[in-house]
Amino acid sequence: MSDFLSTVNSYVWSNALVYLCLAAGVYFSIRTRFVQVRQIPEMIRLMFQGEKSPSGVSSFQALTMSLAGRVGTGNIAGVATAIAFGGPGALFWMWAVAFLGASTSFVECTLGQIYKTRDPLTGEYRGGPAYYLSRALAHTKASKAFKVYGLVFAAVTVLACGLLLPSVQSNSMAIAMNEAWGVSTWVVAVATVIVLAFVIIGGVKRIAAFASIVVPFMAVVYIVLALIIVLMNASEVPGIIGTIFASAFGLDSAFGAIVGSAIMWGVKRGIYSNEAGQGTGPHAAAAAEVSHPAKQGLVQAFAVYVDTLFVCTATGFLILSTGAYRVFEGESEDGSVLAEGGNLPADVAVGPTFVQTGFDTLWSGAGSTFVAISLAFFCLTTIIAYYYMAETNLRFLLGKASTLYIRPLRSTLGSNLTLILQALILVSVVMGAVSTATEAWTLGDIGVGLMAWLNIVGIIILQQPAFKALRDFERQKKAGVDPTFDPHALDITGATFWENYDPLEVKREAAART
Structure with missing residues (x-):
């Protein structure tokens, strides 16, 4: 089975996907006139604006929901893996995919907002790639094909977020706790299941409330402590920066033979961590209560920076400055050691132990x-975010059938299948915690890769509404008004939610609830 999964992963994560992610980022950067640079002040301002409503969460809560999915084991174990198999140069390619991916994230998350809808069961906002893939071309000859495309993406996302990806998070968490305290992986699995069950059964609002408290606090604490250690080794930083850039382009003799691996692992782990183009960000973006889709698109673009340029960079510099790394040839721990920092025990496996040694x-x-x-909090919030995305796509697959009442069970079809999904993700957590790291990461990579293939191809085809929304947003800002969105004025079809949107009614609902 391991050999089969490795073969599947090699096809999914071929060079074609790596260069597609980079090319899409370059293209969207040019088309948006590098929105990821021009609009940084606006991104920061919008993060703290906006209020939640009975149907949606605030911009900040949507951001933290998104970061809950982004900031996880990829920022700790993922960075260690990238350096181990791609060399220090992999960190440069993580930066590159983050910078370019911020524009990709803007496009996909703006589309997520444009084509969002209300859940027929809960009244909460739902959206994501499955929704914009099936709605954006609803009035064209390609409508049937893209409805099928949307269904395929939804099915893949339920599989990836409900079964494949949670196992990676629980595996890293179990390994780290076993290393720190000698706790049995089964104990970690059971404890995680209990906490998860409490949060995910509470719905979107409880997920958002949990993420908005935990994610910012843990991210700040982690970054600050990592930077303290880097400053303690400040004399090493210039050399580290030089090594990162030299090995990224094969200019360092020690890493010249693995420059291809640096690109591959940097992009792969960068996308796994910041999720730009993967199609996960639009789910959280769609849940936000905003007056214009571009607002949340900008906020979600900044989330890519927070994840990679802040958290992943802190991890990378921590590992390299403390000498807590080892670089292998052939993308395997069985390969010969090309370089090492000299601060790792001989029998340490690639993963969170690199970071633990650095913090020591x-x-x-x-x-x-x-x-x-740190991993306990990061991984827990990431698994919760995965559940939210899986549930959103399950709702999409069911459509109106989710409200179908089943008399013998005295509940709706949507409610029953939601319970099954909750059970499935809890089983995935248990299996991941007690399985090997290699198997867990392979499954996770397959899930990420399949979603990325489907989503990036989709947003390249459906890009125009996002560009129209950006131009409309900037025009209104230049005129000195708070931007509001009218799809009819922009000749955008299929945005049924916005066609009937009344911001005053939203404020009245919020006031009445208060």
């Missing part, structure tokens, strides 16, 4: 505990 240089013996706690 600040306070001997405390590194393992801190990383285990």
Whole structure:
């Protein structure tokens, strides 16, 4: 089975996908006139604007829901893996895919907002690639083909977020806790299931409330402590930066033979971590209560920077500055060692232990505990975000049938299948916690890759509404008004939610609820 999964993964994550992600980022950067640079002040301002409503969450809550999915084991174990198999140069390619991917994230998340809808069961906003793939071309000859495309994406997302991806998070969490405290992986699995069950059964609002508290706090604490350690080794930083750039382009003799691996692992782990183009960000973006889709598109673009340029960079510099790394040839721990920092025990496996060793240089013996706690929070919030995305796509697959009442069960079809999905994701968490890291990461990579293929091809075809929304937003800002969205004026079809949207009614609903 392991050999079969590795073969599937090699096809999914071929060079074609790597260069497609980079090319899409370049293209969207040019088409948006590098919105990821021009609009940084607006991104920061919009993060803290907007209020939640009975149907939607605030922009900040949507951002933290998105970061809950982005900031996870990819920022710790993922960075360690990228450096181990791609060399220090992999960190440069993570930066590159983050910079370019911010424009991709803007496009996909703006589309997510444009084509969102209300859940017939809960009244909460739902949206994502499945929704814009099936609605954007609803009035064209290609409508039937894209409805099928949307259904395929939804099915793949339910499989990836409900079964494949959660196992990676629980696996890293279990490994870190076992390393720190000797806790059995089964104990970690059971404890995680109990906490997850409490949060995910509470619905979108409880997920948003949980993420808005946990994610910012843990991200800030993690970054600050990592930077303290990097500053303690400040003399190493110039050399590290030089090594990163030299090995990224094959100019360093020690890493010249693995420059292709640097690109592959940098892009692969970069996308796994920041999720730009993967199609996960639009789900959280669609849940936000905003007056114009471009607003949340900008906020979600900034989330890519937070994830990779802040958290992943902190991890990478921590590992390299403390010498807690080892680089292998052939993208396997069985390959010969090309370089090592000299601060790792000989028998340490690639993964969170690299980071734990780095943190130990600040306070001997405390590194393992801190990383285990960090991973516990990061991975937990990521699994919760995965559940939300899987549930959203399950709702899409069911459509109006989700409200179908089943008399013998005294509940709706949507409610029953939601319970099954909740059980499935909890089983995935248990299986991931007790399986090997290699198997868990292979399954996760397959899930990420399949979603990325489908989503990037889709947004390249459906890009125009996002560009129209950006131009409309900037025009209204230049005129000095708070931008509002009218799809009819922009000749955007299929945006049924916005065709009947009344911001005053939203405010009245919020006031009445208060």
